[in-house]
Amino acid sequence: xxxxxxxxxxxxxxxxxxxxxxxxxxxxxxxxxxxxxxxxxxxxxxxxxxxxxxxxxxxxxxxxxxxxxxxxxxxxxxxxxxxxxxxxxxxxxxxxxxxxxxxxxxxxxxxxxxxxxxxxxxxxxxxxxxxxxxxxxxxxxxxxxxxxxxxxxxxxxxxxxxxxxxxxxxxxxxxxxxxxxxxxxxxxxxxxxxxxxxxxxxxxxxxxxxxxxxxxxxxxxxxxxxxxxxxxxxxxxxxxxxxxxxxxxxxxxxxxxxxxxxxxxxxxxxxxxxxxxxxxxxxxxxxxxxxxxxxxxxxxxxxxxxxxxxxxxxxxxxxxxxxxxxxxxxxxxxxxxxxxxxxxx
DNA sequence: TATTATGATTTCTG
DNA sequence: CAGAAATCATAATA
Numbered sequence: 001x002x003x004x005x006x007x008x009x010x011x012x013x014x015x016x017x018x019x020x021x022x023x024x025x026x027x028x029x030x031x032x033x034x035x036x037x038x039x040x041x042x043x044x045x046x047x048x049x050x051x052x053x054x055x056x057x058x059x060x061x062x063x064x065x066x067x068x069x070x071x072x073x074x075x076x077x078x079x080x081x082x083x084x085x086x087x088x089x090x091x092x093x094x095x096x097x098x099x100x101x102x103x104x105x106x107x108x109x110x111x112x113x114x115x116x117x118x119x120x121x122x123x124x125x126x127x128x129x130x131x132x133x134x135x136x137x138x139x140x141x142x143x144x145x146x147x148x149x150x151x152x153x154x155x156x157x158x159x160x161x162x163x164x165x166x167x168x169x170x171x172x173x174x175x176x177x178x179x180x181x182x183x184x185x186x187x188x189x190x191x192x193x194x195x196x197x198x199x200x201x202x203x204x205x206x207x208x209x210x211x212x213x214x215x216x217x218x219x220x221x222x223x224x225x226x227x228x229x230x231x232x233x234x235x236x237x238x239x240x241x242x243x244x245x246x247x248x249x250x251x252x253x254x255x256x257x258x259x260x261x262x263x264x265x266x267x268x269x270x271x272x273x274x275x276x277x278x279x280x281x282x283x284x285x286x287x288x289x290x291x292x293x294x295x296x297x298x299x300x301x302x303x304x305x306x307x308x309x310x311x312x313x314x315x316x317x318x319x320x321x322x323x324x325x326x327x328x329x330x331x332x333x334x335x336x337x338x339x340x341x342x343x344x345x
Numbered sequence: 346t347a348t349t350a351t352g353a354t355t356t357c358t359g
Numbered sequence: 360c361a362g363a364a365a366t367c368a369t370a371a372t373a
Contacts, residue, residue, distance in 0.1 A: 235353070236352085236370080258361095280353060282362095284351070
């Protein structure tokens with residue numbers, strides 16, 4: 001409050017020459033005896049300029065008198081206008097807030113994960129879609145997914161209550177400040193624009209809190225995802241049929257167990273797994289077979305016998321000719337593997 | 346509960 | 360970049 005005189009003083013000089021001043025003053029007085037009014041204004045301005053020279057009590061009394069002066073609203077209007085034209089416009093120009101890219105990223109992610117955005121229905125659907133997109137097959141893992149969804153909705157709930165709390169606090173503070181400013185606008189010139197600006201400053205400050213909330217929510221979701229959807233952690237064995245198909249292929253191509261891209265796709269389709277899973281399987285199988293052939297002997301014989309039976313049942317006889325593997329003498333794999341050209345043939 | 350099997354990932358190589 | 364080899368982490372089993 002005690003900076004009022006200073007404020008007025010600093011603007012006082014410029015104000016005297018303000019072109020709209022006289023008109024403003026007259027607006028408040030219905031334009032009767034103009035000369036007398038000008039005199040009035042001169043007096044008032046004089047009083048304002050000399051207010052610092054007076055004693056405290058005197059100044060208080062003078063201030064009160066000025067506050068009650070019928071010209072005050074008009075004067076404040078002018079002062080506000082000047083303020084806007086000088087200080088506010090300078091600062092306002094550089095404060096056109098661009099939407100924070102980081103905040104946008106967080107928002108997008110929360111939306112994609114089904115944490116933000118529409119409630120339950122659409123949210124969990126989005127989450128399921130996201131899960132399916134990364135998980136590959138969405139067949140028998142509904143059990144884990146329900147667990148995942150439960151945890152996710154827990155996060156969502158916390159997020160929403162926190163967000164609500166935050167918004168409430170923000171609003172409370174904003175209205176408090178606005179009330180304060182409105183209160184003050186009775187004793188010093190505060191333009192509506194200024195209040196608006198203050199509100200936006202508050203919102204900017206609060207948005208960092210909001211960002212923090214969103215950030216930690218995102219982190220929680222990421223942790224949840226890695227816990228529940230990381231295929232490595234939740235490893236499921238392939239079903240029996242799939243492993244049989246894969247083994248069948250492996251042992252019937254023992255001399256060159258490297259399925260082509262097309263063959264991999266075919267196997268993947270037959271087994272209900274992805275191509276990369278097929279690649280993984282063959283990678284693992286090859287290395288493990290090579291490492292300990294004797295351990296796989298039995299299995300090799302079994303599949304060899306099976307394919308042999310199949311072959312004989314299809315073509316009357318002489319089936320072994322086009323079957324690349326010679327199962328009885330297992331161990332054919334390693335050497336041909338390192339001579340892929342098979343020029344020996 | 347310790348051990349083995351197995352799918353996935355990481356690291357390295359040609 | 361495909362594949363080998365080592366390694367990880369969990370499922371299945373003894």
